[in-house]
Amino acid sequence: MELEAGVDSAGKADSYGRPQPFRLDQITGVMNALGTVGIFGLLVLINVDIVGRSVFNSPLRGTTELVSLAIVGIVFMQLPNTLWAGRFVRAELLIDVVVARAPRLADAIQGLFHVIGAAIMAIVVMAVTPELRSAWEIGDYVGSLGDFTAPTWPIRLITVVGSAFTCLTYICLALADFRRALRGTP
Known part of the structure; x- marks a missing residue:
């Protein structure tokens, strides 16, 4: 059974409903899936490095650099979808009390949270x-010349795109919250 936007399974007012405008849910879903593929890639990379170190006494060059870059990229790829799905860590003790006593106020508070x-x-x-532009122009990289290098601009691009979609998701949630707060409907 699909829930009505703005109401969770317990009947409480909630910002995390469907559908999103502009097919945002599909775009962020694809980003989330790509982040999951990145996690699988990290799993393979780290295991190949471990086997190389243990069995062949030859580590996979650049593993540390790639892991540090990939973790940042994965987080920003999955951020907007995680927000929309309501899986961000948050303290609900106060908002639950407000929802029970003044649902419209709770929607307004959640709207303010989403605007922030x-x-x-x-x-x-x-x-x-600007860091993305600079990394692109100067060819910024991590690693050591002659050993292993990886450009930093792709991760900075992922950070910009992921942050922009997370901002857009926050705006959609805030609009839904304020609409419910003004209309007084759950």
């Missing part, structure tokens, strides 16, 4: 975009 989240993600986009 959108602002933070917009700041991340604005902060990382």
